[in-house]
Structures are given as structure tokens and as C-alpha cells.
Amino acid sequence: MHIGELVTNDGEGGAFAARPDAALVIAKGRVAWSGPASQAPAADSAVDAGGRAVLPGFVDSHAHLVFAGERSAEFAARMSGRPYQAGGILTTVAATRAATDDALRANLARLVAEMARQGTTTLECKSGYGLTVADEARGLALAAEVTPEVTYLGAHVVPPEFAGDPAGYVDLVCGPMLAACAPRARWIDVFCETGAFGADASTAILAAGREVGLGARIHANQLGPGPGIRVAAEAGAASADHCTYLTDADVDALTSARVVATLLPGAEFGTRHPYPDARRLLDAGVTVALATDCNPGSSFTSSMPFCIALAVRDMGMTTQEAVWAATAGGARALRRPDVGHLGVGARADLIMLDAPSHVYLAYRPGVPQIAAVWQAGRLVAGSIAP
Amino acid sequence: MHIGELVTNDGEGGAFAARPDAALVIAKGRVAWSGPASQAPAADSAVDAGGRAVLPGFVDSHAHLVFAGERSAEFAARMSGRPYQAGGILTTVAATRAATDDALRANLARLVAEMARQGTTTLECKSGYGLTVADEARGLALAAEVTPEVTYLGAHVVPPEFAGDPAGYVDLVCGPMLAACAPRARWIDVFCETGAFGADASTAILAAGREVGLGARIHANQLGPGPGIRVAAEAGAASADHCTYLTDADVDALTSARVVATLLPGAEFGTRHPYPDARRLLDAGVTVALATDCNPGSSFTSSMPFCIALAVRDMGMTTQEAVWAATAGGARALRRPDVGHLGVGARADLIMLDAPSHVYLAYRPGVPQIAAVWQAGRLVAGSIAP
Secondary structure, eight states, rough: OOEEEEEEOSSSSOOOOEEEEEEEEEEEEEEEEEEGGGOOOOOOSOOOTTTEEEEOOEEEBBBOOOOOOOOHHHHHHHHHHHOOOOOOHHHHHHHHSSSHHHHHHHHHHHHHHHHTTTTEEEEEOOOSOSHHHHHHHHHHHHHHHHSSSSEEEESOOOOGGGGGGGHHHHHHHHHHHHHGGGOOOOOEEESSTSSSOOOOOOOHHHHHHTTTTTTTEEESSSSSOSSHHHHHHHTOOOEEEESOOOOHHHHHHHTTTTTTEEOHHHHHHOOOOOOOOHHHHHHHHHOEOOOOOOBBTTTTOOOOOHHHHHHHHHHHOOHHHHHHIIIIHHHHHTTTSSSOOOSSTBBBOOEEEESSTEEEEHHSSSOOOOEEETTTTEEEEEEOOO | EEEEEEOOOSSGGGOOOOEEEEEEEEEETTTEEEEGGGOOOOOOOOOOOTOOEEEEEEEEEOBBOOOOOOOOOHHHHHHHHHOOOOTHHHHHHHHHSSSOOHHHHHHHHHHHHHHHHEEEEEEEEEEOOOHHHHHHHHHHHHHTOSSSSSEEEEEESSSGGGOHHHHHHHHHHHHHHHHHHHHGGGGEEEEESSTTOOOHHHHHHHHHHHHEEEEEEEESSSOOOOOOHHHHHHHSSSEEEOOOOOOOOHHHHHHHOEEEEEEEHHHHHHOOOOOOOOHHHHHHHOOOOOOBBTTTTOOOOOOHHHHHHHHHHOOOOOOOHHHIIIIIIHHHHOTTTTTTSTTTTSBBEEEEEESSTTTHHHSTTTTTOOEEEETTEOOOOOOOOO
């Protein structure tokens, strides 16, 4: 029962909060009580944390998990500066289209289980490697088997069969593909970037999604400055993701439109772009989330602890800010008040660390420290053994 | 039996070498045969790697594991730029002196087990948090319980009781402390740095160690330029560790004196110093090793995979060079021909990854991918389940 540090994120306005020497009571899959260990009420069964830290489960609000194949050779070539003739995202599109449902399902299940072992209890999952009506719908159906946070990303790139007619592809994304996909998704996303989709197309795609009830999110300003943040603010997007290259006007737009900035340091690690400046965003009052961007091209990490360590080392975040961003921040990016914190009534998604405090996630980078993981009060990974 | 990629490091002169679709035969704790899976001889029992990669176990040639206490608050303060009144190494010295043998042994055992789970099958372990005759001897006796690669580091810093008489402390390190420690150690090390020990003291300490049969290693050029590399070359040291700030003359000295440069990127991660330039060293023909520097102050990672990922991302190493440095490189830094490779006759220390190739250690940073670990042919961590 003795929790060395209980991170609850139920400070004023949902701010980071932690209590030493704490206990937590779970009933019906929800947090029923938390407080000093010395005042813990009786319970049917008890787990002794032995002084270890307990945190809300991680909320990974940006992941591309429905795919086939891998791109390790492309990664190795990029890292060593060798030229590599590869299709990038389109390599994965070809492999994904050719894969059976069962092959995609097995790869997805493997990644979801891997994420659970690393403390992720809520995850978002995008399509975007199908890029035909049938393949996008299939990707979303598979994603819906593992999470309610399903995102339609038909607008990932223009597929080769529309290379000469990108406007035609936007029409498909906003028309028949959207019609097939919307019933299976909660969110719509667009890769707004030079070489993918411009401001007008991105605006049209998010608007089409909104008309059929999908919330907006966006890949914005990843590889260079661009209009993505402005598009996100105008569309009322829940989150603008990447935010690597921002102008002062972009920062102002995120603040005033209350768009969450979801930072994905795994992508900068995997591409050697500069890390996004979280400090600047936090100082401007922007809500910051951290997520993995798990995908086989630019960021094949599934580790939220790794992202936290990078955020502290390279993005100007304190350990408290980084842990908050990886839990409550992700929850805000998904507009999910029930997760990302351990206030009374929250879903009992929690992590027990093999460590006495949340600081260790950055203090001990790369070390697996997730001892046990519960989802809605049920142990889903690890063990409670000391 | 089917190994997707078998990394053997038995190329010409012990260079990186790997074979696809391979098998490996172990007898009496040693590698008896390796070659194409199709030609594998019969064996008493067989493990099916299911296409996964098998590598030599990691050789972590630089670790400080005999200590008590922790310094997470100091770490958090350093990362956030806040001032923090702390004694650095001396904080750990005070906690270590005050700890019981059993407390030190339990902390050490926990770290060694954690390293094994992450694929480390040979580790070096230093004293250096005792700094009295009795406490240094105790640290080495504990280290010797877990590894033969025991290093006497009485010359870590000058302890407070010698603050006014650093020369007196050097006399102690070279005299009674060495006499008490030498029987328990294989190596002698010195922290040659401004604020620790200068060139003359470092030279004297390594020479005193050599006289009683201890091999030389050194902490050199970590926090700024200095004489450490020159001292290492003149002393015939097996390894110069850190090598963060090097002149061209330093690089030449490493090459001509055949001193291994052991790079410790966890320390740069934990202190925000620039990463050492492995590319420059490799291009000059220096033998490079990677190690964790696991210690509670500057680098509390125990993860060789994390160090490999940093080396590829931030130090200009290819994935092959980084994996070689973390295995064969570490073995050379410890002058251990029996480990770090899987040539016939090598100790059967091996790792099976949850991945098809060694590239994944950098391609999937932060993700625990060590499926199973064998030491001298015996499974010591993980499981062979697919």
C-alpha cells in the first residue's frame, strides 16, 4: 500500500501534483480515494508498492501503428549520411496494402502490447498507410479493435496513382474515403507540409471531417516553417503535432486558440532535426503534450519514458512538466477528461515504477523502469513483486 | 535454431561481422560452431530464434556500482538550470561510508541484474565512493563478488578530510590504500581532471598500480581539455575513458599508443556536455568502446542499448560501429579476448533481440528489445518464448 510518490495531476486546473507516502483506492475500475498512506481506508485487497512511485498511465496521443514492413535500412543509411533510394512513407504504403488483415493485426497487437509494458494505457492510432478507400477503412477497423482514439489520416501523402492529380486525391479524401472511414473514426488528421498537403487542402480536409463529426488534429511545422499551426487554430483542432519550426505568430495562435502542442521528440531523434522548444511554448502558456509518433519511418520508438528523458535533456522541460505532458497533456490532446490523472473518478490507469519518484524516468534514461501497469484497475503488464 | 542475423565480430582482425540465416552451437559454455542454419550440426537441445537477431553480450567496461544513496534532486536541478548546493561525488561518498555491507551488496546486485536484463554479460566495476583504506577495500571486495573486472579508483576525488593536503591523499592512494586494495583488483583508475587529480599525480598513481600488477585505465578529458590522454599513453593504459574534449595531439596519442577510447554518452546526456566525436576517432584509427558510466551522479543509465542509440544519433557512428564498440570494443578496453565476439572458442555470452537485426538497437531507441541473455551458455535473463 505504501506509495513513495503518488503523481495525481489533480492540482489546481489539473496541474501536476504529487504526494509522498500515499495510498490509492480503486473501485469499479476508477479512482475512489487517494491520500496519506496513514489514512488509507480498508480495502478488499491491497498492493504494497514498497515505497515505489505510482503515476497515471501514459497517454500516447500520436501513433501510426497499422502498417506492414519496416525501414531499418533506410534508417541506417540516413544516420550514416549515405544516399538511399527509398520511397519513405510510400514504401510502407505498398507493404501495408499487400498485407493480410491478420498480418496487420498481429503487428498492431505486438506494438500495443509493447506500449503497455512501457506504461502506455491510452493510445491514439492513425490510418494513413492505405490511401485507398478500402485500405484506409481497413486500417481504421483494425485500429478500432485496440483503441477508441482512432484517427483517419487519408491525407498522409498523395499516393502514386494520384501523383499527377493531387487535387483529385483531396476530393477522394473528403468524399468517398471520408464516407467510408468516418463511422470508424473519432478524429481526422492531415499532414500539412511541403510535399504533402498545403494550407487550403488541409483546411478543406479538416472542414469535411468536422461536418461528419470528426474532431480535428494536424501534423504541423515538422520539417520547416509553414501554415499548419494557423490551419489548426482556424479549424479548432484539438492538437497540432510536431511544432518543430514555429514563428512567434504560431506560438500566439496556439495560445489564443487553445490548441495543444503535441511534441514528438522521437521524430527529431530519428531524423536529426532540432528538437522542438518546449520551454518557449510553456512560457507562452501553451498546453504541451508528449507522444511517441511511433511509426516505421521517422520514429520507431514506442517508449514514452524515452520521450520524457529527451524532453528533459533537450527540450527545456522540467521532470514535472515532462511527466505531466506525457499523461495529462496527452489526455488534453485527445480531449479525454477521464485519463491522464488520478483524481477521484478518473479511470484507474496507473503505472508503478521500479523507482521512488517520477524524476527517475529522466534520471535513468533508457532503463526499463515500469514495474507494473493497470488499465481501469486491471493489471495488464508487469508484476507487483518488489 | 533460425537466427535472422548472427553478429559474430569475427571478421578480419576481429572486425564487425554478421551472417543472415545462421545457427550457433554451444558446448561447455563456449561457442563450438557457427554458420549457415542449413548446415547446423545436430545438438542435444535447440533454441529456435524464429528469425530474430543474436549478438555477443554487451561488455560494459566502465561502471561505478558500489554506492549508497541517490542524487535525483541534484539531477533535476541541473536539468532545469536551478542552483543546487550539493557535494556531487562527495554526497555519494558520505552515503556509501555510512551504509552497511548488506545495503551496498543489495544495491549492487539490483544494478547487476538490471544490466543483465539489458544484455550486459561482462561488466567492469570501480570503487571510488569510499576513499578511506577500509572503505575502498570494502568496495572492491563487494565488486569482486559480481565481476573479475574490478577497478581500484581511490583516486576518484580528494575526500574532505584531505582537503588541505591533496598530496597527502595521493600518498595514501599510492601507499597503504593501494596495499589493501591491490589484492582485490585487476585495474587501477584515476580521475584526471581539473578539480580531481593532475597529470603528475595521475602518472604517479598509475605507476604505483603497475608496480603491484594492476593494469591502468583513466578518466580523461571529460569536462574540458587536459593532460589525461597523454598520461594514458605514457602509462600504457588499456583505455582512456570519456574523451569528450580532445586535441589533434590527443587523437594521435591514442592511435600510436593503441589506447582504447571508451566513450560514455550517458554522461554527456546527463550533464549536457557535447557528445564525444566518435567519427573523428574512428577515422584516425582509434579503437572505440562504448560503456554506460553507470553512477548515481552524472550518468545513472545502465542501458547499453541506450548508449548505442546515442552513439548512432549523436556521435557519428554507424550501427555496426556502435554495436561493435559495445561488445568487442569493451572487450578490448578490458583486454579480454574471450568475450565481445562469437568466434569459435569465445565464451557463449549472447543476446537474442526481439528484432531481426542489430540495427534495431538504434532504430527503436528506448524500446526494451532484449528478449533473452545467456552467460557462458546459461540463460540468465529473459526467455526464449517468441
